Amino acid sequence: xxxxxxxxxxxxxxxxxxxxxxxxxxxxxxxxxxxxxxxxxxxxxxxxxxxxxxxxxxxxxxxxxxxxxxxxxxxxxxxxxxxxxxxxxxxxxxxxxxxxxxxxxxxxxxxxxxxxxxxxxxxx
Amino acid sequence: xxxxxxxxxxxxxxxxxxxxxxxxxxxxxxxxxxxxxxxxxxxxxxxxxxxxxxxxxxxxxxxxxxxxxxxxxxxxxxxxxxxxxxxxxxxxxxxxxxxxxxxxxxxxxxxxxxxxxxxxxxxx
DNA sequence: TTCCTAAATGATAATCATTATTATTTAATA
DNA sequence: TATTAAATAATAATGATTATCATTTAGGAA
Numbered sequence: 001x002x003x004x005x006x007x008x009x010x011x012x013x014x015x016x017x018x019x020x021x022x023x024x025x026x027x028x029x030x031x032x033x034x035x036x037x038x039x040x041x042x043x044x045x046x047x048x049x050x051x052x053x054x055x056x057x058x059x060x061x062x063x064x065x066x067x068x069x070x071x072x073x074x075x076x077x078x079x080x081x082x083x084x085x086x087x088x089x090x091x092x093x094x095x096x097x098x099x100x101x102x103x104x105x106x107x108x109x110x111x112x113x114x115x116x117x118x119x120x121x122x123x124x
Numbered sequence: 125x126x127x128x129x130x131x132x133x134x135x136x137x138x139x140x141x142x143x144x145x146x147x148x149x150x151x152x153x154x155x156x157x158x159x160x161x162x163x164x165x166x167x168x169x170x171x172x173x174x175x176x177x178x179x180x181x182x183x184x185x186x187x188x189x190x191x192x193x194x195x196x197x198x199x200x201x202x203x204x205x206x207x208x209x210x211x212x213x214x215x216x217x218x219x220x221x222x223x224x225x226x227x228x229x230x231x232x233x234x235x236x237x238x239x240x241x242x243x244x245x246x247x248x
Numbered sequence: 249t250t251c252c253t254a255a256a257t258g259a260t261a262a263t264c265a266t267t268a269t270t271a272t273t274t275a276a277t278a
Numbered sequence: 279t280a281t282t283a284a285a286t287a288a289t290a291a292t293g294a295t296t297a298t299c300a301t302t303t304a305g306g307a308a
Contacts, residue, residue, distance in 0.1 A: 002255055002304050024294080038258040043295065045256090059183035062266075063294070074220075076229050087224065095219045096198075096236055100211065105200050107240040112220055116231040126275050126284055148265080162287045167266065169285095186295075187265070250308085257302065266292080273286065278279100 001052070006037055007045045011054070011068065014046075020058060020065040020075075020084040058111070060084060074112040080121035087114070125176070130161055131169045138170075138179060138192040144199075144208040146187050182235070184208060198236040204245035211238070 013030055014021070021029075027042045046066050050057035056067040058075065061082050072094065074087040096110045137154055138145070145153075151166040170190050174181035180191040182199065185206050196218065198211040220234045 004256060004304075006257075022294085036258070038260095040259080040296080041257055047296095059186070062183070062188075064186075074224075076224075076231075079232070085229075089223055092220045092223050096216045096238070099213055099216050100198075100200075100238055105209070105238065105240050105242060106246055107200075107238050108203070109239050111235070111237045111239065113235045113237070114220070114224055114229065114231050115233050115235065116229050118229060122230055128275075128285060130286075146265085160287070162289090164267080164288080165286060171267095252307080253303105253305095255302105255304080257300105259300095260298085262297070263295080265294100268291070269289085271287095273284105274282105275284080276282095278281080 001048070006034065006041050007049070009034060010042060010045050011049065014055060014066055014068040018086070020060075020067050022063050022065055026066070058084065058113075074114065076114040076116065076118070078118035078121055079115055080117055083118060083120075085118065125172070130158065130165050131173070133158060134166060134169050135173065135178070135192065138190055142210070144182060144184075144189040144191050146189055150190070182208070182237075198238065200238040200240065200242070202242035202245055203239055204241055207242060207244075209242065 009030055010026060013026060019025075023043045023046050024039065026046065027037070027039045030037060030042070046055065046057070046064075049055045050066065053070075054068075056070065058065045058067060060077055065084060069086070071088070072090045074089060074092055076085040076087055077083075078085070092112055093110050096112065097107065100107055100110075133154055134150060137150060143149075147167045147170050148163065150170065151161070151163045154161055154166070170179065170181070170188075173179045174190065177194075178192075180194065182189045182191060184201055189208060193210070195212070196214045198213060198216055200209040200211055201207075202209070216236055217234050220236065221231065224231055224234075
């Protein structure tokens with residue numbers, strides 16, 4: 001894998017945010033800084049980095065979202081606004097990984113995704 | 125919601141299988157029995173039933189899959205073949221639901237999705 | 249440093265699952 | 279039986295993602 005300027009900047013951006021942007025959202029943020037970058041390049045690099053476990057790839061409401069935080073954490077997805085919240089309760093994921101039968105499956109990771117209504121949407 | 129023959133048959137079929145078919149896979153199975161049914165009808169009904177919590181809607185590899193089993197269970201997705209396996213270890217989901225802060229979020233459900241390689245793909 | 253080559257890029261076209269549209273049909277109620 | 283809101287079938291539109299391909303580039307070898 002070659003260390004291109006584009007990939008470096010994509011990863012840098014993803015690490016700098018606490019949201020879970022889509023490829024297009026990353027593209028929109030980076031485009032002003034690297035005016036020649038193509039949306040396809042952003043897609044390609046995000047997929048490549050997800051494939052090599054440098055970042056996480058999530059599927060929410062028919063779109064892929066990316067997360068540079070590799071720590072054992074969980075997500076909450078609001079079914080109203082679609083926002084993805086981080087939860088940092090490693091014991092939840094650890095419990096799941098402890099319980100699953102590792103003889104039957106070779107487990108690489110576990111995704112714990114809570115669904116519901118976030119406090120912002122509940123108030124409205 | 126009107127009780128149409130199409131919706132009845134879609135739900136019946138989904139309840140009869142242990143796989144987690146996409147809308148198109150459901151359509152292909154039902155089409156021979158209801159020759160006039162439209163793929164859009166299958167999509168519409170599956171979404172409607174998922175919305176009203178009669179079935180589950182899962183996102184795997186860029187496609188929606190549906191599951192009529194509402195019991196508290198987990199999934200394992202093989203990154204090789206893409207097959208979705210069921211796990212029945214309610215304690216895993218219960219632990220997660222116990223741990224999450226219900227004050228901050230109104231949680232409706234939790235999805236626990238393990239990723240890795242299934243035993244079939246590992247052998248090959 | 250220059251050359252070489254596989255890999256990556258940018259631009260754009262293609263894909264394809266899903267959703268929207270609309271005329272027609274139907275379930276359910278009065 | 280009549281009414282009507284909801285659902286259907288058929289098809290078009292959508293849109294995120296992937297594929298294609300000519301051009302450029304990173305990085306190692308000579």
